[in-house]
Amino acid sequence: MAQALVDRHDVELAAQAAAGGRREFGELVRRHGSAVRGLLRRMGAQPSLADDIAQDAFIQAFERCAEFRGEGTFAAWVKRIAARLYIKRAAKEARYVAEVETEETVSAPDPGGLMDLDEALKTLSEPERLCVSLCHGAGMAHPEIATALNLPLGTVKSHVKRGLDKLRARLQPAQTLGRTQHVG
Amino acid sequence: MSADEFDPAIERLFARSPALPDAALFTATVERRLQKGSRVRVFVLGVAGVVGGVVAAREMLTINFSTEGGSVPTAAMGQGLEAVSFNAQAAIQSGLDQVGLGNIAFGSMNGMQMFWIAAGALIAVAAAGVVRLSQEV
Numbered sequence: 269m270a271q272a273l274v275d276r277h278d279v280e281l282a283a284q285a286a287a288g289g290r291r292e293f294g295e296l297v298r299r300h301g302s303a304v305r306g307l308l309r310r311m312g313a314q315p316s317l318a319d320d321i322a323q324d325a326f327i328q329a330f331e332r333c334a335e336f337r338g339e340g341t342f343a344a345w346v347k348r349i350a351a352r353l354y355i356k357r358a359a360k361e362a363r364y365v366a367e368v369e370t371e372e373t374v375s376a377p378d379p380g381g382l383m384d385l386d387e388a389l390k391t392l393s394e395p396e397r398l399c400v401s402l403c404h405g406a407g408m409a410h411p412e413i414a415t416a417l418n419l420p421l422g423t424v425k426s427h428v429k430r431g432l433d434k435l436r437a438r439l440q441p442a443q444t445l446g447r448t449q450h451v452g
Numbered sequence: 453m454s455a456d457e458f459d460p461a462i463e464r465l466f467a468r469s470p471a472l473p474d475a476a477l478f479t480a481t482v483e484r485r486l487q488k489g490s491r492v493r494v495f496v497l498g499v500a501g502v503v504g505g506v507v508a509a510r511e512m513l514t515i516n517f518s519t520e521g522g523s524v525p526t527a528a529m530g531q532g533l534e535a536v537s538f539n540a541q542a543a544i545q546s547g548l549d550q551v552g553l554g555n556i557a558f559g560s561m562n563g564m565q566m567f568w569i570a571a572g573a574l575i576a577v578a579a580a581g582v583v584r585l586s587q588e589v
Contacts, residue, residue, distance in 0.1 A: 290483065290486050290487065293486065294479060294482070294483045294486075297478070297479045297482045297483070298475070298476075298479045300469075301472075301475055301478045301479055301482070302469045302470060302471065302472045302475050302478075303469035305470075305472060305478065306469050306470040306472070309470075310466075319478060322478070323478070323481060323482050323485060326482045327482065327485055327486065327489070330486055384465070385465040385466070386470075401466075404462060404463060404466040405466045432459065432462065435462060436459065436462070439461070439462070439465070
């Protein structure tokens with residue numbers, strides 16, 4: 269039975285979760301938990317806060333599972349829920365988030381994570397980091413990000429562009445190395 | 453996303469999930485929260501069902517059984533029902549008194565109105581319970 273769960277597609281599991289299947293939803297959490305937590309950390313959340321929000325996002329996803337129609341991936345759908353929850357929390361506790369940001373920049377990088385990308389993201393300003401992560405990590409369109417962050421569309425576009433330029437400059441050697449490793 | 457913003461290498465990096473050492477613990481925590489939420493819902497539904505059922509039963513037993521103008525066997529049966537009703541009502545009332553619901557009164561509505569309201573609530577709760585149960589199985 270456990271083997272059968274592992275073999276099932278996300279859409280199938282989500283449909284069963286929508287009918288109340290907690291075991292099926294557990295499998296989805298197992299598959300995508302790290303991706304959602306990773307995105308929140310990349311957006312600038314401290315690990316413990318990221319985990320709390322990721323948990324809330326999955327609980328919300330379970331309750332709203334019937335809304336997931338399989339148009340995009342399940343992971344992308346939960347990531348968007350998590351991203352919106354984080355934005356809401358950040359807006360509510362702006363001061364707290366600012367303190368967390370300061371703490372995180374001095375903390376040691378997570379050895380289990382993608383150090384290159386994560387380190388590079390830390391060199392971005394908070395709005396740049398948020399906009400780039402929402403765009404490339406959560407797959408949100410610029411107008412969506414503008415609405416979620418309550419920023420003008422042009423501002424979001426320039427944050428994303430500046431953030432990407434910085435990331436490209438920072439990640440260039442790593443990308444080259446990565447390509448070499450793939451070829452070899 | 454405009455063409456100059458699309459960078460396959462960056463897309464690939466974002467698509468890779470970091471391997472977090474406590475992934476199993478995270479999954480277990482979410483599953484525990486889901487389980488807890490479900491238990492609370494089942495408990496609330498159960499309590500609501502019991503309270504609604506008791507109130508409905510009490511209201512049903514307060515119906516006056518008319519024995520006037522009936523034949524002898526009907527009158528006897530009516531008296532019997534009335535006696536049973538009185539005993540059951542007293543038992544339910546004492547039970548309600550013990551849980552602090554003895555003085556529950558719903559305005560100026562009569563017994564039948566209250567009965568149907570309580571019965572409707574009970575059916576709704578039972579339907580919700582059946583739906584929930586079907587989801588569990």
